[in-house]
Amino acid sequence: FASGVTAPAQASSAPAAPAFELPDFSRWGEVERSAMSGIRKATVRSMSTAWGTVPMVTHFDKADVTELEVTRKRYGPMVEAAGAKLTPTAILLKVIAGALRKFPDFNASIDVESQEVVYKRYVNIGVAVDTDAGLLVPVVKDADRKNLIELAAELGELAEKARDRKLKPDEMQGGNFSISNLGGIGGHGFTPIVNPPDVAILGVSRSTMEPVWNKETGEFEPRLMMPLALTYDHRLIDGAAAARFLRWVCRALEEPFLLALEG
Numbered sequence: 028f029a030s031g032v033t034a035p036a037q038a039s040s041a042p043a044a045p046a047f048e049l050p051d052f053s054r055w056g057e058v059e060r061s062a063m064s065g066i067r068k069a070t071v072r073s074m075s076t077a078w079g080t081v082p083m084v085t086h087f088d089k090a091d092v093t094e095l096e097v098t099r100k101r102y103g104p105m106v107e108a109a110g111a112k113l114t115p116t117a118i119l120l121k122v123i124a125g126a127l128r129k130f131p132d133f134n135a136s137i138d139v140e141s142q143e144v145v146y147k148r149y150v151n152i153g154v155a156v157d158t159d160a161g162l163l164v165p166v167v168k169d170a171d172r173k174n175l176i177e178l179a180a181e182l183g184e185l186a187e188k189a190r191d192r193k194l195k196p197d198e199m200q201g202g203n204f205s206i207s208n209l210g211g212i213g214g215h216g217f218t219p220i221v222n223p224p225d226v227a228i229l230g231v232s233r234s235t236m237e238p239v240w241n242k243e244t245g246e247f248e249p250r251l252m253m254p255l256a257l258t259y260d261h262r263l264i265d266g267a268a269a270a271r272f273l274r275w276v277c278r279a280l281e282e283p284f285l286l287a288l289e290g
Contacts, residue, residue: 066161077220085218085230085258086269090277092234093251098283111180115231115253116154116208120178122279123229124150124170125286127204130272134203136224137263144263153202153222154182156189157212163189164222166202210234210253219258226263229276230256253280 052058063071092115099113106113127134127150136145150171153164165185170178188194207219208231219230232254238247257273279286 064160066163070161073222074220077223081221081223082261083218083221083258084261084266084269085256086266086273087216088255088257088270088273088277090253090255090280091239091250092253092280095280095283096234096251106176106179109176109180111176112183113175113179114182115210115234116206117175117179117182118280119206119208119229119231120152120154120167120170120182121175122276122286123152123204123206125279126272126276127152128171129275130268132264132268133227133259133272135226135263136203137226137260147203149203151201151203153199153205153225154185155205155207156186158190158192160192163194163199164202164205165189165194165198166200168201204228206231216254216256218256221258221260223260226260227269227272228258230258232256 095118099115099118103113111117131146132144134147134150136147138145149169151166151168152170153166156163156165165188167173167178167181167185173181185194185198188198202222202225204225205219205222205228207228209217210231210233212233214232215235216232217230219228221228234251234253236249237252239250239252240246241248255273255276257269257276259269
């Protein structure tokens with residue numbers, strides 16, 4: 028998934044898939060070869076391990092973030108005064124931290140050798156950062172113990188370090204769950220890949236205005252909808268559990284007070 032993320036112990040003994048033999052492309056025209064960067068090499072290894080060892084399923088949902096966006100813009104200056112930026116990803120960090128506490132299976136790992144499930148009593152969340160060198164995933168440690176301003180500030184610092192190639196190995200290790208937000212680039216949906224030993228990852232796409240039926244008024248209303256995609260390890264997590272997890276995340280985004288009640 029990214030440099031600094033270690034593969035699960037049980038995957039180390041899995042036989043590597045044979046490399047596909049490439050044809051001689053120069054038969055059809057001019058080609059150029061370029062050596063992979065260290066980050067790209069690590070991505071090849073980790074993605075091959077993930078795809079070869081984890082049976083993945085992706086569940087989709089949408090959150091109505093109309094009111095949340097109004098609130099985010101209202102309190103944005105207050106957060107900026109504290110030296111941070113109140114981004115949708117920062118808010119998602121807070122929501123996911125609450126969800127992982129409520130749904131411990133998503134904050135766990137599978138130990139295949141001992142046939143046990145390892146439940147973590149801490150909440151560390153990785154956030155994918157797009158850099159010129161490739162994808163890096165710094166980890167926000169103890170996300171459930173930090174308020175929104177603290178999360179926003181730490182996220183900003185880690186993202187800047189990632190883009191400047193100044194992340195330390197420890198800052199990319201120890202994650203239990205990951206968030207990949209492509210909303211700032213575009214697209215209406217994608218299927219993120221679980222990064223073992225994690226058992227789930229959340230993909231976020233660009234929010235768009237959509238007509239949503241209001242039962243009370245009997246009319247369609249324009250609402251800002253955020254597409255979410257939860258990919259999970261089906262060895263531990265069943266479809267119904269994934270649907271409940273993602274619906275809780277949607278409700279927490281739609282009704283922030285829910286996080287105070289149940290998070």
